[in-house]
Amino acid sequence: MTEREVLSNLDLEVLKAAAKKNVRLTFDIIHGRAAFIDLRSRLIHLPQPPKRVTRKRRSSALLYYQNAIQHEIAHALYTTPSIDIGTLMRTKPGIGNILQAIEDGRINRLMTARFHGARLTKRRFERELWHGVELTKTRYVFWRAFGVLSALAEGYTLRRAVSIYKADTLPLIRLLPAKILHKLPKLRSTSEALVLARAIAAIWNLHEAPSRSPSRKRPVGSTQQ
Numbered sequence: 189m190t191e192r193e194v195l196s197n198l199d200l201e202v203l204k205a206a207a208k209k210n211v212r213l214t215f216d217i218i219h220g221r222a223a224f225i226d227l228r229s230r231l232i233h234l235p236q237p238p239k240r241v242t243r244k245r246r247s248s249a250l251l252y253y254q255n256a257i258q259h260e261i262a263h264a265l266y267t268t269p270s271i272d273i274g275t276l277m278r279t280k281p282g283i284g285n286i287l288q289a290i291e292d293g294r295i296n297r298l299m300t301a302r303f304h305g306a307r308l309t310k311r312r313f314e315r316e317l318w319h320g321v322e323l324t325k326t327r328y329v330f331w332r333a334f335g336v337l338s339a340l341a342e343g344y345t346l347r348r349a350v351s352i353y354k355a356d357t358l359p360l361i362r363l364l365p366a367k368i369l370h371k372l373p374k375l376r377s378t379s380e381a382l383v384l385a386r387a388i389a390a391i392w393n394l395h396e397a398p399s400r401s402p403s404r405k406r407p408v409g410s411t412q413q
Contacts, residue, residue, distance in 0.1 A: 189237040189246060191215050194253045199305030206261045213257065223256040227269040232260045248317060255313040258306045259292070262299035267291060268378035282394035287385035289334035293341030294375045330394070333360040337388070340372040341381070363391055 195213070210230050217223070217235040225232045234256065241249055267273075273291065277284030300307040332353040339349035346369070350358055361369075368384060375381050389395070 189239065189241055189249060191237060194234075194237055194250065194257075197250050197254055198257060199254075199303060199309065202258050202261055202299075202303050202306055205265060205303070209264045211261055211264045223260055225260040225263050227263060227267060230264055232257065232264075251309070251313055251317060254309045255317075258299060258303075258309060259296065262295040262306075263291075266295045266298050266378075271378045271382055280395070282389040282392075283382075283385050285334060286337065286388050286394070287382055289338040290341045290372065290375070290381045290385055291378055293338035293343075293372075294378075294381055297342045297373065329356050329360065330392075333357045336361055337372065340369065341375060343373045360392065364388060365391075 194215075211225075211232060212230060213232045213234060215234045215236045217233055219235070221235070223232065223234045234253070237253070238245075238249060271287075273284060273288050275284075276287060296310065300310050335353040336346075336349045336357050339352060340346065344352075346361070350361070368387060371380075371384060375384065
């Protein structure tokens with residue numbers, strides 16, 4: 189598979205919007221890291237395409253790249269560069285991880301509403317590759333709860349979001365006031381997402397990144413009965 193093959197599968201309208209924002213792409217990730225964008229330079233960093241793939245894996249790989257690239261372009265179009273999510277994830281990981289989840293869902297919602305091609309790609313990705321997304325399978329409930337927040341910000345119903353990320357996320361989600369849940373699919377900016385992330389982190393008493401160790405203890409932020 190070549191870089192040209194990857195780029196030829198992208199939606200033209202999405203590429204035009206990216207060009208207006210001076211977004212560039214480079215395939216410079218050798219292994220071990222997902223695609224990401226440097227919002228200040230407008231440069232999207234992508235994993236190098238696999239050189240040898242079967243016909244079936246080629247189709248899945250191209251779909252992965254389509255979805256990843258349009259998601260990073262969505263960050264260029266809709267995420268406020270002055271709000272450095274990466275720095276927040278290092279310095280205030282509780283807030284930073286929640287903000288990343290919410291912002292990912294918010295920009296996906298805006299992207300698929302604006303571009304028909306992006307909407308078709310997202311639907312196909314969910315249908316064919318969603319089951320392989322690591323976040324839907326992890327044992328660690330907090331990380332899957334972040335997935336629920338992202339799905340709600342994208343416009344999913346609570347029932348659908350919980351069905352993807354499993355019912356044991358519900359105790360954490362039910363700690364959140366109804367006004368927060370209602371705001372998630374209506375967020376208009378990264379700034380609004382940050383305000384909500386801070387509120388959720390406070391309710392969940394989540395100042396650090398949640399542990400990667402599974403626990404049977406009651407969720408942080410829950411109250412004694």
